[in-house]
Amino acid sequence: MNEVDAVIIGGGIVGTSAALALCRSGRSVVLLERDFCGSHSSGVNYGGVRRQGRPLSQLPLSQRAHEIWGRLPELIGIDGEYQRSGHLKLARSFHDMAALQDYADSSRGFGLGLQVLDRGQxxxxxxxxxxxxxxASLCPDDGHANPRLVSPAFARAARQLGAQIHEQSAVTEVSHDGQRFEVRAANGxxxxxxxxxxxxxxxxxxxxxxxxxxVPMHSGHPAMLVTEPLPRVMDVSTGVEGGGIYARQVARGNCVLGGGQGFALDTARARPGQSAVLEILRQAVELYPFLEGAQAIRTWSGTEGYLPDRQPVIGPSSTQPGLLHAFGFAGAGFQIGPAVGEVLAEMVCTGASSTPLEAFSITRFHSIPVV
Ligand SMILES: Cc1cc2nc3c(=O)[nH]c(=O)nc-3n(C[C@H](O)[C@H](O)[C@H](O)COP(=O)(O)OP(=O)(O)OC[C@H]3O[C@@H](n4cnc5c(N)ncnc54)[C@H](O)[C@@H]3O)c2cc1C
Known part of the structure; x- marks a missing residue:
C-alpha cells in the first residue's frame, strides 16, 4: 500500500501544478490521471494567458498566476512558447466600448495596466x-502560450521532484476511514x-x-480551429467584448481561432461542429480581414466544466476534512491554473490560502437543488 501526504485526481494544469508546488514544499504526492497529463482541456485549449476580462474576484489569483507564468523556464524547464504579446479586447459598438471603459475603471487597483483605445488609436x-x-482595450502584459507544451511540462517537472505520476489510472473508488483517504484506480x-x-x-x-x-456543473465544448501558416500580421492575442471569437497568431504564422460551442461525442470527447466553425470563419473575416481566403487546416474541441455563475470551485470541502476541490473553470482555467495549484499546496502545507478564495467556495451551491 502506497502512503503519501497527498493524492491528486486529475493531471490537467491544475492537478499537475499542485503536484509541482507540493513537491517543491517537500511533500510526497501521487497523481492519478485517467488518460494522459494534459490530454483534456489543459492541453487542447486556445492558449490564452489573459487576465483582462476576468471577474474582479479572480484577479488576485490571476495576478499570482501572471507572476508564475513569468518564471516558466525556471519552474518547468521550457518557456512553453509563452509570450507577453498583449491582449486586445475589441469593441463592436459604443455600448461595448463603455463596458470596456467600465472594466478598466473597476479593475484599476489590480495592476493590469489597461489602455482603452478609441477608433483612431x-x-x-x-x-x-x-x-x-x-x-478596444489593451492589456500589454497579457499573452498566449502553447497548451500542448505547457501542461505536460508541469507533470514532467513534478515527476522530476519526486511526484509519482500515474497515467492511464482512472480513479474508481474513494473512501475515508476517519483519518485517511483510500483511493483506488481501475488498474489496481x-x-x-x-x-x-x-x-x-x-x-x-x-x-x-x-x-x-x-454541484450544478455541466460540460461545455469551445470550438477551435487553426489556419495554414500565413505572413505574420497579428502581434497580440485578441478577444471581443461580449464574446464571439478570439484569435492569435503563432510564430510559425498559423492563426488559432476559437468561439462558440461544439458538441459531445461522449463524456470525454467532443467535436467543434460545422456551424460553430463556419460562424468563427464568418466573424474572423469581419474582424481580421487579412484572414479572408485562409484555409483552416484543423478543427477541434474539448470538455470543460461550467457552473451557473461561471466561477470555479476552489477550496476545502465543507463536509470532509482533508478534501480540497478545484474545478469548473468555465473556459478560463489555463491562465489561473498554475496559481490554483499553488494555493492548493498552500492549504495542504499551512491550512490556508494567502490569496482570497471566498468567491469560489463550494458552499455557494449548498442550497441550490442539482437536477
Ligand atoms: C477548447 C478550449 C479552449 C479554452 N481556452 C482557454 C484559454 O484560452 N484560456 C484559458 O485560461 N482557459 C481556456 N480554456 C479552459 C482551460 O483549458 C481549463 O479551464 C483548464 O485547462 C482546466 O484545467 P483542469 O486541470 O481543471 O482540467 P483538465 O485539463 O480537464 O484536467 C482534468 C483531468 O482529470 C482527469 N480525470 C477526470 N476524472 C478522473 C478520474 N476518475 N481518475 C483520474 N483522472 C481523472 C481527466 O482525464 C483530465 O485529464 C479552454 C478550454 C477548452 C476546452
Missing amino acids: LRARFPWVGDVAVG LTVRAPWLLNCAGAWADSLAAQFGEP
Missing part, C-alpha cells in the same frame, strides 16, 4: 483590425493519504457529490 496601432471594431493502484485534491476537471462533480456536496 486602434487603427494607428493595429491597422490589421477590421472596420467593424470601434475601439491503491494509495492512502490524509489529503485528497479533486482536480478532475469536468468530471470532478461526481467526487464532490459522493462527499455530500453536489
Whole structure:
C-alpha cells in the first residue's frame, strides 16, 4: 500500500501544478490521471494567458498566476512558447466600448495596466483590425502560450521532484476511514493519504457529490480551429467584448481561432461542429480581414466544466476534512491554473490560502437543488 501526504485526481494544469508546488514544499504526492497529463482541456485549449476580462474576484489569483507564468523556464524547464504579446479586447459598438471603459475603471487597483483605445488609436496601432471594431482595450502584459507544451511540462517537472505520476489510472473508488483517504484506480493502484485534491476537471462533480456536496456543473465544448501558416500580421492575442471569437497568431504564422460551442461525442470527447466553425470563419473575416481566403487546416474541441455563475470551485470541502476541490473553470482555467495549484499546496502545507478564495467556495451551491 502506497502512503503519501497527498493524492491528486486529475493531471490537467491544475492537478499537475499542485503536484509541482507540493513537491517543491517537500511533500510526497501521487497523481492519478485517467488518460494522459494534459490530454483534456489543459492541453487542447486556445492558449490564452489573459487576465483582462476576468471577474474582479479572480484577479488576485490571476495576478499570482501572471507572476508564475513569468518564471516558466525556471519552474518547468521550457518557456512553453509563452509570450507577453498583449491582449486586445475589441469593441463592436459604443455600448461595448463603455463596458470596456467600465472594466478598466473597476479593475484599476489590480495592476493590469489597461489602455482603452478609441477608433483612431486602434487603427494607428493595429491597422490589421477590421472596420467593424470601434475601439478596444489593451492589456500589454497579457499573452498566449502553447497548451500542448505547457501542461505536460508541469507533470514532467513534478515527476522530476519526486511526484509519482500515474497515467492511464482512472480513479474508481474513494473512501475515508476517519483519518485517511483510500483511493483506488481501475488498474489496481491503491494509495492512502490524509489529503485528497479533486482536480478532475469536468468530471470532478461526481467526487464532490459522493462527499455530500453536489454541484450544478455541466460540460461545455469551445470550438477551435487553426489556419495554414500565413505572413505574420497579428502581434497580440485578441478577444471581443461580449464574446464571439478570439484569435492569435503563432510564430510559425498559423492563426488559432476559437468561439462558440461544439458538441459531445461522449463524456470525454467532443467535436467543434460545422456551424460553430463556419460562424468563427464568418466573424474572423469581419474582424481580421487579412484572414479572408485562409484555409483552416484543423478543427477541434474539448470538455470543460461550467457552473451557473461561471466561477470555479476552489477550496476545502465543507463536509470532509482533508478534501480540497478545484474545478469548473468555465473556459478560463489555463491562465489561473498554475496559481490554483499553488494555493492548493498552500492549504495542504499551512491550512490556508494567502490569496482570497471566498468567491469560489463550494458552499455557494449548498442550497441550490442539482437536477
Ligand atoms: C477548447 C478550449 C479552449 C479554452 N481556452 C482557454 C484559454 O484560452 N484560456 C484559458 O485560461 N482557459 C481556456 N480554456 C479552459 C482551460 O483549458 C481549463 O479551464 C483548464 O485547462 C482546466 O484545467 P483542469 O486541470 O481543471 O482540467 P483538465 O485539463 O480537464 O484536467 C482534468 C483531468 O482529470 C482527469 N480525470 C477526470 N476524472 C478522473 C478520474 N476518475 N481518475 C483520474 N483522472 C481523472 C481527466 O482525464 C483530465 O485529464 C479552454 C478550454 C477548452 C476546452
